[in-house]
Amino acid sequence: MLAAVAYQTGVGGRVPLADVAGIDPIEEINELAGTLKGIQDVLDLDAMRKQLNELGEQAAAPDLWNDPEQAQKVTSRLSHLQGELNRVEGLVRRLDDLGVLYELAQAEDDEETREEALRELAALSRDIGALEVRTLLSGEYDSREALVTINSQAGGVDAADWAQMLLRMYLRWAERKGFSTEVYETSYAEEAGIKSATFTVKAPYAYGTLRGEHGTHRLVRISPFDNQGRRQTSFAGVDIVPVVEQTDHIDINEDELRVDVYRSSGPGGQGVNTTDSAVRITHLPTGIVVSCQNERSQLQNKATAMVVLQAKLLERKRQEEADKMSELRGESTTSWGTQIRNYVLHPYQIVKDLRTSVEAGNPSAVLDGDLDEFIEAEIRWTRRREQGLTDD
Known part of the structure; x- marks a missing residue:
């Protein structure tokens, strides 16, 4: 104590x-x-x-x-x-x-x-x-590295642009902390931004530190893609799971996988592959889809995609066990997929977390990776929630 x-x-x-x-x-x-x-x-x-x-x-x-x-x-x-x-x-x-x-x-x-x-x-x-x-980071997987996936949601091209802004925000946060990262896959949208991206934060306790970022992030701003200058609300989802280790027992039946290969996408330049080396794996029983295109070898991309799939299946298993225990205890569970934070750039400027009520009046700094105040408050809030000390 x-x-x-x-x-x-x-x-x-x-x-x-x-x-x-x-x-x-x-x-x-x-x-x-x-x-x-x-x-x-x-x-x-x-x-x-x-x-x-x-x-x-x-x-x-x-x-x-x-x-x-x-x-x-x-x-x-x-x-x-x-x-x-x-x-x-x-x-x-x-x-x-x-x-x-x-x-x-x-x-x-x-x-x-x-x-x-x-x-x-x-x-x-x-x-x-x-x-x-x-x-406070004493959970079963808190000491693990983190696997982060960002998906654009409602909001069209603005949501795709917003997803790319979030990707930059987290990569800048990791850079500020001295944490190494590796982007496994980026799916670019047609007009601007990204449909999705997956990357790892390779640092001890990265998962425990970042897991409170899991959820829906909402952006309100004047759309740079609207020639009438109207205000637009956009949504993007952030998924955080622990990276698998050798001690984890995740059995995957090859017969339950669909493997597709395709050409890597990107905004252009020498880094874009000209061969079908990118790999997409679909886990048929759960519908989980993972992709990797950061390596030039199809075999390397498949191996990395399998690591991502194992991590997502491990988190799914962990969540199912947690839900079952909550049900046995008669507790209600709150979906992680709910809106957790608002980023307002117009008509005023503020970033506010809906769980901890932490606010910042400088969204530019937050979007440049200044997240520590939010993350520390999330960790405290999560610990209190797990101990039954909140109203949630």
Whole structure:
């Protein structure tokens, strides 16, 4: 159990107490120290250091890159763990330095130093709160990489354009976080935008971090495709599933698959294939369709498409089991396919999450990948929902 966090909880999120009038900074520094100690206990830093040593030995093995896929996993996990450890240790140092700084300001009655300490206190409150979110990612698949699919929905050419905007938003978010991504398939619309796209976010805990983005995203704006300049509402769906691992048992009968090959589509350029190397696989019992066209080899595209199909079947199985348990408990289930967030560009500008009520008045920044505030609030909301602490 984590220590009490020095926050004031509101509908849209949590406000550092350093931003609330009448709160004693020393009291909050002590609260933050307790919270950070609780986080360290949950993360188990000794176990992290031990795992880092083991991964370091694996990464140093001369035959590591004989298996490029396994090598990528080892180096990615090593980098992620080292980053997490550095993050925690850095916060500990900052909190220690802050205590000294504030005591100095008080002893010398130095208002300028006191203001500097309060600014750092507010920043530390936010950073420790963000780290605490990581401790909430304890679901069965939360530590997995994420497979993301974006589909245009109602809204015609505007919806296709909106789907492409969302694709860019998530790729920019991953780039900001230093996460590698790989686009497996992009189906371009005729006039503008995309019909669909599928990509992976190759980072530990990517699925747990992003799973709250699953649902329908709504855009309201003046359509750039309407010569009369009318306002248009467009919809796009985002699907997030965990990437499969070797320990997963997903049996797929080849007789239940329809495999089609076709020429890769694209806006043009040297990267567009001139052979029928793209692969589309339809799982007949469920109707799930997956495609891959990022490789030049038909065999490679088929192998990647099978990985995507396994991930979607795994998520389908997980959801069916969750629905069954909810039914046995007499609980109602809420469809993930519901509208979760509005992006309004006209007549005013705002992005608002319909579950957490988090708002941002700068849609351009959000569409450029500034999603952390929304994602952290989703993780907290999801955990409360799973614990039965929300009204949903």
